[in-house]
Amino acid sequence: MNNLHTETLCIQAGYTPGNGEPRQIPIVQSTTFRYDTLEDMGKLFDLEADGYFYSRLANPTCDAVAAKICALEGGSAAMLTSSGQAATFLAVFNIASSGDHIVASSAIYGGSFNLFSVTMKKMGLETTFIDPDCTEEELNAAFRPNTKAVFGETIANPALTVLDIEKFAKAAHAHGVPLIVDNTFATPVNCRPFQWGADIVTHSTTKYMDGHASAIGGAIVDSGKFDWTRYADKFPGLCTPDDSYHGVTYTQRFGIGGAFITKCTAQLMRDFGCIQSPQSAYLLNLGLESLPFRMKQHCANAQAIARYLQGHEKVKWVNYCGLEGNKYYDLAQKYMPGGSCGVISFGLHGGRKAAEVFMKHLRLGSIETHVADSRTCCLHPASTTHRQMTDAELDAAGVGADLIRLSCGLENTQDLIADIAQALENV
Numbered sequence: 001m002n003n004l005h006t007e008t009l010c011i012q013a014g015y016t017p018g019n020g021e022p023r024q025i026p027i028v029q030s031t032t033f034r035y036d037t038l039e040d041m042g043k044l045f046d047l048e049a050d051g052y053f054y055s056r057l058a059n060p061t062c063d064a065v066a067a068k069i070c071a072l073e074g075g076s077a078a079m080l081t082s083s084g085q086a087a088t089f090l091a092v093f094n095i096a097s098s099g100d101h102i103v104a105s106s107a108i109y110g111g112s113f114n115l116f117s118v119t120m121k122k123m124g125l126e127t128t129f130i131d132p133d134c135t136e137e138e139l140n141a142a143f144r145p146n147t148k149a150v151f152g153e154t155i156a157n158p159a160l161t162v163l164d165i166e167k168f169a170k171a172a173h174a175h176g177v178p179l180i181v182d183n184t185f186a187t188p189v190n191c192r193p194f195q196w197g198a199d200i201v202t203h204s205t206t207k208y209m210d211g212h213a214s215a216i217g218g219a220i221v222d223s224g225k226f227d228w229t230r231y232a233d234k235f236p237g238l239c240t241p242d243d244s245y246h247g248v249t250y251t252q253r254f255g256i257g258g259a260f261i262t263k264c265t266a267q268l269m270r271d272f273g274c275i276q277s278p279q280s281a282y283l284l285n286l287g288l289e290s291l292p293f294r295m296k297q298h299c300a301n302a303q304a305i306a307r308y309l310q311g312h313e314k315v316k317w318v319n320y321c322g323l324e325g326n327k328y329y330d331l332a333q334k335y336m337p338g339g340s341c342g343v344i345s346f347g348l349h350g351g352r353k354a355a356e357v358f359m360k361h362l363r364l365g366s367i368e369t370h371v372a373d374s375r376t377c378c379l380h381p382a383s384t385t386h387r388q389m390t391d392a393e394l395d396a397a398g399v400g401a402d403l404i405r406l407s408c409g410l411e412n413t414q415d416l417i418a419d420i421a422q423a424l425e426n427v
């Protein structure tokens, strides 16, 4: 399927029904699976045969949808998780644990920032956060002997910075560790991080992939290109026997392309149980079918609205990497020539107060913490998600008190601009 285009993969990849079988991916709503003999089932527990035994670890519906996302990213293996947060956690924890260290871009999703800076820290895993616009020297200086991975976001939520994937991949590989990229905002329609050297991709499928605000979910994809065995001392979990599976060594049994996801499923999914429900995977798959067409409209709306806001007298600033003159325009053109995402941010001259008035008067755009679904929605972080912070703290976090985040939906462009225009008249 590798030579097929994205639109075709979104429809056809991951599931090919046999003669007389359901055309649409069946929802296998079963916790467990029946076997004829103990020997049959025993082989599954030794990872000697392919198959399912308990949906806490793996389920056929989830696997079919994961295979589609794997094809879209051009990876070697993939798995679904119950949320984007679970995907981030498992992807990192699969290769780094207590006593280890990771390097992460400081411009990442707030949930990921908390996960690294608070929860994983409590687990003994330290993170050094680094400005994504740093020099190569600064980036290289962040590594330690116990560094196990580098993490960044293609387009950061909500800062909207664009990651220089090649720069980050080069530094990671120079230190013998993989680059993990959260590709949620760009989606594989607009960017395929593996082409630029990333080794593992994660997703919050809750966003554009689902696209209808209907199901929480996540995904992890392995490029199959990082040779764990070259740095076997850094990655003992992949390169030495796993006692909880009768001494299987993942890289030996499943190869460079299969080790990461097999270990993550067999070990971490078994122990944490944060798998996506088959129902949610089914909904996610419906979203994936139309993803390329929806991304076009999200991006077109964002581009038109960003331009409109930029020319409006009441607007102080607009941040969208698709705008010429934006700090990240060149990086966006390099990594996402066909479009970036539908999320923009901007501030009004009247600051915090004006933002509140503007949002109150929007009719089509609704107030939500969500982004990336078919309905336009907006958020004023200073009075909601970040309301515990002072104005000075907000500035330091790059989320000024005036910042409005607008997620452009799939509505008609002129209708959205008219709605924004009337809301601005009230400011």
Ligand SMILES: *Cc1c(COP(=O)(O)O)cnc(C)c1O
Residues within 6 Å of the ligand: 083, 084, 085, 086, 109, 111, 112, 153, 156, 157, 182, 184, 185, 203, 204, 205, 206, 207, 216, 217, 218
């Ligand atoms: C929302 C989001 C997450 C977390 O995903 P959930 O599905 O909400 O757990 C991670 N990364 C990015 C970029 C996100 O936007």
